[in-house]
Structures are given as C-alpha cells and as structure tokens.
Amino acid sequence: MKRQDFRFAEPLRVRWAEIDAQQIVFNAHYLSYFDLAVGGYWRAMALPYVDTMAALQGDLFVRKATVEYLGSARYDDQLNIGVRCERIGNSSMQVIAAVFRGEELLVHGELVYVFADPKTQQPRSIPADLRAVINGFEAGEAVVTVQEGAWDELGEAAAAIRQTVFVQEQKIPAEMEWDAADATCLHAVAYNRMGRALATGRLLEHVPGVAKIGRMAVLPQVRGSGVGRAVLEALMLRGKALGYREVILHAQLSAAGFYTRAGFVQRGPQFEEAGIGHVEMVRLL
Known part of the structure; x- marks a missing residue:
C-alpha cells in the first residue's frame, strides 16, 4: 500500500493531546484520524455530506472498523491520511484508510459503511447517482462542472449561494449585495455531479481591455476542495476568449492567499468594502 494508491489524502499534524505515556499517538486516535479524513473525502468529491444524505433520504452507518498498526506517529509529525472506496455493494461500501508519514505507511484499516434509513437504520440500496459519483472520483473524473451564462439562466442558483455566503454568513446588508450589473454580466456556477450548485462568480468589463471578476462565493461545506478554483479558472478563460488582456478583482483579505x-498579485493598499478588509489583485490573461 503506497501513498500514490490514494487519489485523496487529508493532511494532519499530530497534537500533544493525542500522544500517550509512551510518547506515541494513542492507538484509538487513529480511528478519529480515519473519520476526519473520510469527511475530507466527501468534500473532495464536492458532496456536502449532511445535505447529500438528506437529499438521498438515507445515511451511512459504520458496520465494521479494523486497524492494523505497523509504526507509530509522534508529536508534531506531519501525516497524510489516505482514503479510497475499495468496493460498493448493494447497501454497503468498503473504505480503505491509511496513515502516511512521508512515504512511510504507519497504520492502515478498513471501514465498512451501510447505507440505511436514518430513522430505522434498516439497510437500503445505495442510490445509483451516489454510486456513480464515488466510482467516477476513484477513476479520476472531475467532480464539478462549471456552467456559464446570463442571470436569467443562472441567477437562481447564483443568488442562493451569494445569499448564504455574503448576506447570512458575512452579514453584508442585502441591499449592498444585489446590483444592476447582475443583469448584464457573465455568471458562472459550479455544480457537483448530483446537480447541487456549490460556488459562483461573475465577469464584467472594468475598462476596455480589462475584465473584473467579482461576487466569488463558495458554500462553506466545500471550501478548500477546488470548487472555487474551478469557477475562477472558467471566468478567466472566458475573459481571455473575449479579448481581455488583464483581469482584476477585489479580494477579501481572508481570501487573498x-x-x-x-x-x-496585489496592487495598491488595503481598503474596506461593506465593512470587510479587501485588496485589489490583478493577473494578466
């Protein structure tokens, strides 16, 4: 079993509270590591776990968990927890998890989940669309598609994401979020393979030859999974195709990285928009 056998791996740094009297990670913590990485696995597939299970009217329950110890992790070790789906049966799925320090395999295990009714916990067949997403991910397929279009086409999905991120989460007044530019600019929305809209952004002309990207928003459950980058790349490609030589944006300081x-690259000093620190950033197309 090697690190490259896993398309997905969750990075983790061992904390002081996780080591025992032998100065190594206490054995039971490895199941927590597996569980943490499984959560990341769902994000990597662009599937917000709670919402996905609610839509499928089911949930996954652990039927079996095994752990085999080959080596020990220690305080401050930087680990990668690999996760892959090994097999999907009628109502169960077998997940392999492995803990790596660099290329060294320290611990590996098996988790068997059963898809079941969330109230009765009676097994149900794993839905075909969920099966397709998991198998596609393990085969290396893209987990999102980005659609581009006008507000009339994508506005409902884009507005829902922006309402969640800007108005509800960041407390930006609703009257500041919506403007006349929405009706005329190009919008992009990223959808996962089950049709859920996860991220959005828009492109409009700033000055001749220069485009502006704005209203970039990603639902909290899938941040860090590459969904936002897919929207950004789609907008930049469209800007280049339209003949713009440069693109600018106003980045929240928390998103500058x-x-x-x-x-x-940053251009100019920091400033505030809607009470939030921003910086202008620019890139040639």
Whole structure:
C-alpha cells in the first residue's frame, strides 16, 4: 500500500493531546484520524455530506472498523491520511484508510459503511447517482462542472449561494449585495455531479481591455476542495476568449492567499468594502 494508491489524502499534524505515556499517538486516535479524513473525502468529491444524505433520504452507518498498526506517529509529525472506496455493494461500501508519514505507511484499516434509513437504520440500496459519483472520483473524473451564462439562466442558483455566503454568513446588508450589473454580466456556477450548485462568480468589463471578476462565493461545506478554483479558472478563460488582456478583482483579505495561488498579485493598499478588509489583485490573461 503506497501513498500514490490514494487519489485523496487529508493532511494532519499530530497534537500533544493525542500522544500517550509512551510518547506515541494513542492507538484509538487513529480511528478519529480515519473519520476526519473520510469527511475530507466527501468534500473532495464536492458532496456536502449532511445535505447529500438528506437529499438521498438515507445515511451511512459504520458496520465494521479494523486497524492494523505497523509504526507509530509522534508529536508534531506531519501525516497524510489516505482514503479510497475499495468496493460498493448493494447497501454497503468498503473504505480503505491509511496513515502516511512521508512515504512511510504507519497504520492502515478498513471501514465498512451501510447505507440505511436514518430513522430505522434498516439497510437500503445505495442510490445509483451516489454510486456513480464515488466510482467516477476513484477513476479520476472531475467532480464539478462549471456552467456559464446570463442571470436569467443562472441567477437562481447564483443568488442562493451569494445569499448564504455574503448576506447570512458575512452579514453584508442585502441591499449592498444585489446590483444592476447582475443583469448584464457573465455568471458562472459550479455544480457537483448530483446537480447541487456549490460556488459562483461573475465577469464584467472594468475598462476596455480589462475584465473584473467579482461576487466569488463558495458554500462553506466545500471550501478548500477546488470548487472555487474551478469557477475562477472558467471566468478567466472566458475573459481571455473575449479579448481581455488583464483581469482584476477585489479580494477579501481572508481570501487573498487563494488568489495568490491562482497567479494574482496585489496592487495598491488595503481598503474596506461593506465593512470587510479587501485588496485589489490583478493577473494578466
């Protein structure tokens, strides 16, 4: 079993509270590590777990968990917890988890989940669309598609995401969120493979030759999974196709690192919009 056998791995740093009197990670914590990584696995598939299970009218219950110990992790070790779905049966799925320190395999295990009615816990067949998403992910397929279009086409989905992120989460007044530009600019919305809208952004002309990306929003449950990057890349590609030479955006300070990793650079001092710190960032197309 090697690190490259796993498409997904959750990074983790061992905390002081997780080691025992032998100065190694207490054995029971590895099941918590597996569980943490399984949560990341669902995000990596762009499937918000709670909402997905509610839509499928079921839930996954652990039927079996086994752990095999080959080595010990210690305080401050930087680990990667690999997760992959090994097999999907009628109502059960077998998940393999493995703890790596660098390329060294320390611990591995098996988790068997049963898809069941959330109230009675009676097993049910795993839905075909969930099966397709998991198998597609393990085969290396993309987990989201980005649709581009006008407000009339994508406005309902985009508005729901922006309402959740900007108005409800960030407490931006609703009257500041909606403007006339929505009716004329290009919108992009990322959908997972079950049709759930997860992220959005828009593109409009700033000045001739320069486009502006704005209203970038990603639902909290899938942040860090690459969904926002997919929207950003789609908007930049469209901007280039439209003949723009440069794109600018106003990044919230908390998101500046995200845009830096996408090739944007800061231009000018920090400023406030809607009471939130921002910085202008720019990238050539």
